[in-house]
Amino acid sequence: MRKRAPEPSRRQAGDKSVAVIDEEPGEAIDSPSLDQEAVKEAQKERLSGLDRATLIGIYHEMVLVRRFEEKAAEAYSSGKIGGFCHLYIGQEAVAIGAISAIRKDDYALTSYREHAHAIAKGMTPESVMAELYGKAGGCSKGKGGSMHMFDREVNFLGGHGIVAGQIPLATGVAFATKYKGTDQVTLCFFGEAAVNQGAFHESLNMAQLWKLPCIYICENNQYGMGTSLKRAMSFQDIAEKARAYEIAAEFVDGMDVLAVREATQRAVERARKDYLPTLLEVRTYRFMGHSMSDPGNYRTRAEIEQHQERDPIKLFAASLKEEGVLSDAEFKEIEAKVKEQVERAVQFAEDSPLPAAEELFTDVYANPIVPGKRD
Amino acid sequence: MAVVTMREALNQALREEMLRDENVFLMGEEVAAYEGAYKVTKGLLAELGDKRVIDTPITELGFAGLGVGAAMAGLRPIIEFMTFNFSILATDQIINSAAKMLYMSGGQFKVPIVFRGPSGSAFQVSSQHSQAIESWFSYFPGLKVVMPSTPADAKGLLKSAIRDDDPVIFMEQERMYGNKGEVSDDVEFTIPLGVADIKREGTDATIVARSLMVPMALKAADVLEQQGVSCEVIDPRTIRPLDIETILKSVKKTNRVVIAEESHPYFGVSAEIGSQIMERAFDYLDASVRRVSGADVPMPYAKNLEELAIPGVDQIVAAVREVAYLD
Numbered sequence: 001m002r003k004r005a006p007e008p009s010r011r012q013a014g015d016k017s018v019a020v021i022d023e024e025p026g027e028a029i030d031s032p033s034l035d036q037e038a039v040k041e042a043q044k045e046r047l048s049g050l051d052r053a054t055l056i057g058i059y060h061e062m063v064l065v066r067r068f069e070e071k072a073a074e075a076y077s078s079g080k081i082g083g084f085c086h087l088y089i090g091q092e093a094v095a096i097g098a099i100s101a102i103r104k105d106d107y108a109l110t111s112y113r114e115h116a117h118a119i120a121k122g123m124t125p126e127s128v129m130a131e132l133y134g135k136a137g138g139c140s141k142g143k144g145g146s147m148h149m150f151d152r153e154v155n156f157l158g159g160h161g162i163v164a165g166q167i168p169l170a171t172g173v174a175f176a177t178k179y180k181g182t183d184q185v186t187l188c189f190f191g192e193a194a195v196n197q198g199a200f201h202e203s204l205n206m207a208q209l210w211k212l213p214c215i216y217i218c219e220n221n222q223y224g225m226g227t228s229l230k231r232a233m234s235f236q237d238i239a240e241k242a243r244a245y246e247i248a249a250e251f252v253d254g255m256d257v258l259a260v261r262e263a264t265q266r267a268v269e270r271a272r273k274d275y276l277p278t279l280l281e282v283r284t285y286r287f288m289g290h291s292m293s294d295p296g297n298y299r300t301r302a303e304i305e306q307h308q309e310r311d312p313i314k315l316f317a318a319s320l321k322e323e324g325v326l327s328d329a330e331f332k333e334i335e336a337k338v339k340e341q342v343e344r345a346v347q348f349a350e351d352s353p354l355p356a357a358e359e360l361f362t363d364v365y366a367n368p369i370v371p372g373k374r375d
Numbered sequence: 376m377a378v379v380t381m382r383e384a385l386n387q388a389l390r391e392e393m394l395r396d397e398n399v400f401l402m403g404e405e406v407a408a409y410e411g412a413y414k415v416t417k418g419l420l421a422e423l424g425d426k427r428v429i430d431t432p433i434t435e436l437g438f439a440g441l442g443v444g445a446a447m448a449g450l451r452p453i454i455e456f457m458t459f460n461f462s463i464l465a466t467d468q469i470i471n472s473a474a475k476m477l478y479m480s481g482g483q484f485k486v487p488i489v490f491r492g493p494s495g496s497a498f499q500v501s502s503q504h505s506q507a508i509e510s511w512f513s514y515f516p517g518l519k520v521v522m523p524s525t526p527a528d529a530k531g532l533l534k535s536a537i538r539d540d541d542p543v544i545f546m547e548q549e550r551m552y553g554n555k556g557e558v559s560d561d562v563e564f565t566i567p568l569g570v571a572d573i574k575r576e577g578t579d580a581t582i583v584a585r586s587l588m589v590p591m592a593l594k595a596a597d598v599l600e601q602q603g604v605s606c607e608v609i610d611p612r613t614i615r616p617l618d619i620e621t622i623l624k625s626v627k628k629t630n631r632v633v634i635a636e637e638s639h640p641y642f643g644v645s646a647e648i649g650s651q652i653m654e655r656a657f658d659y660l661d662a663s664v665r666r667v668s669g670a671d672v673p674m675p676y677a678k679n680l681e682e683l684a685i686p687g688v689d690q691i692v693a694a695v696r697e698v699a700y701l702d
Binding site (some may be wrong): 011022029067107109138139141142143148150151152156157159161162165167169170171172173175176177179180198199202203205206209343359362363364365368369370371372373374 | 400426430431434436437438439440441442443444445446448449450452467468471472477478479481482483484485487489516517519540541567568569570571613616617618619620621631635643
């Protein structure tokens with residue numbers, strides 16, 4: 001079974017609902033269908049199929065990671081967080097929509113833009129913030145940092161800093177679950193720039209060859225650091241590339257959290273039932289720079305604002321409100337609760353001790369060997 | 376005990392460990408139906424089936440990374456590189472993933488995996504197929520690096536490597552697969568990683584040799600004995616972690632040391648061993664540490680040039696005579 005990717009919107013040149021984006025100097029490819037009425041209708045239908053608690057849970061999580069990252073940006077600017085800090089703001093619908101479609105014992109791996117995935121997978125904001133602070137209470141004991149978050153308890157396997165490095169790893173996790181005969185699935189998130197790496201192609205080939213239950217989720221935010229997709233990829237329909245490996249693929253609106261959730265659910269079913277992989281191309285946009293040190297001179301303000309009109313949190317909030325799922329008072333309650341959660345995370349990170357100096361030499365080997373020792 | 380080839384000894388280790396633990400699987404190019412490009416995996420597919428013995432496409436980065444992911448999820452993969460020359464394509468996953476995973480996850484994700492295959496020079500296979508790259512892998516904390524020189528060591532060390540909870544680079548030597556030796560058939564026979572072996576005892580000079588250089592060093596010791604020089608030959612067997620204590624003990628006894636290796640001299644394993652000897656046993660040395668290394672050139676094809684590029688018995692003998700001030 002194979003699902004064709006819908007025609008990307010740039011093929012609909014005559015469609016008046018498709019906004020024209022200034023090509024210079026920004027070079028973003030067009031967003032998926034901007035026909036707001038159609039999007040709303042689709043969301044309404046999706047909403048009606050879900051219970052209130054699930055909807056509120058998803059919305060709460062989106063607001064949580066947004067506020068968490070705003071706080072992280074603040075902490076970075078004031079020197080509390082070092083190194084790199086890649087923010088996810090604008091892309092929340094992808095991690096949260098997809099992870100809402102899997103079980104706790106399923107696996108997830110992603111790149112270095114990972115705070116949202118970690119929290120969505122069940123890690124506490126406290127352990128993630130403390131890791132950003134480089135503290136002993138961090139999920140990786142302060143040894144991994146922003147790019148290397150891990151939590152064995154919730155099967156979150158990182159946090160990888162080399163573009164596409166996590167793709168073969170996730171393929172291996174899926175291999176292991178099939179080998180052991182479990183019905184767990186593995187979500188593998190990566191940016192569109194990773195698609196140009198050999199690791200992506202090598203992995204997709206093996207995944208379909210050996211029928212591995214891995215769901216490859218390409219978060220197409222249209223820029224690999226400062227290089228637009230147009231300047232980096234000869235053929236830009238990423239979902240279509242799945243055809244080269246006979247892998248099922250879908251093209252998904254990454255600003256619609258429920259659309260991402262549903263596409264992931266379809267992929268999960270294929271993976272659980274038949275051990276089949278899927279490639280999802282999820283079209284999204286990052287509102288912030290590549291990292292905190294991004295000058296942003298490769299795209300226009302207008303382009304960013306254009307995409308911010310389809311802020312995934314705003315879109316979802318509007319639907320929830322329109323459908324009467326949440327009242328104004330309840331929206332405020334969620335904001336207040338999130339504020340408290342984020343403050344608690346910051347406090348925990350502030351209070352957590354620095355890693356002890358002895359930690360420098362621990363965890364290099366699981367089985368450290370004293371040379372010369374015969375047992 | 377039975378006399379078997381290095382190839383058979385490795386095969387026994389693979390078979391025994393796969394029978395012992397069903398989480399161990401073997402993956403690589405031509406390991407299954409073809410039974411291994413060097414026949415190390417002969418008979419394993421037939422006995423263990425295609426779930427455990429898996430032929431891969433030619434996709435080194437991909438299956439090396441797949442192995443690391445599978446190890447993170449609880450399996451114990453053995454990834455065969457048809458030769459370590461091809462592991463160069465997979466170094467991102469070996470170094471950036473396998474070596475660092477435990478550390479950067481704060482101790483949460485160990486990577487019990489063995490990357491194995493032939494390494495070093497073969498017979499006239501030229502520049503891209505004749506490389507001894509153990510110094511690369513030995514550089515990285517998080518990896519263990521093993522290089523056996525006898526069938527018994529090959530079996531005992533490979534079994535330990537498979538049982539070990541860390542990523543192990545296990546480098547066999549292409550020219551040595553047919554070498555024969557006595558090997559235990561006890562399924563519990565293992566040799567611990569990180570323990571050097573004194574291959575020959577002596578009093579006048581120490582020769583530190585690994586892999587292909589061990590039989591050469593032993594031959595050199597025979598020649599030198601005729602000339603009145605008693606050589607101790609030490610095979611570290613594990614390059615990382617290195618059993619430097621055994622080497623130092625020998626150097627303190629003989630006061631002279633030659634380090635023989637097939638690989639290039641620059642920034643290599645011999646440089647590290649020599650440096651550690653200098654730091655920790657300088658006062659015991661009666662001569663400067665002397666290295667015998669492969670020529671500092673890409674491996675040539677022509678038979679005569681290839682012979683010149685690989686250190687031989689004569690060079691080791693000359694080096695020992697030099698540190699003993701005999702010439």
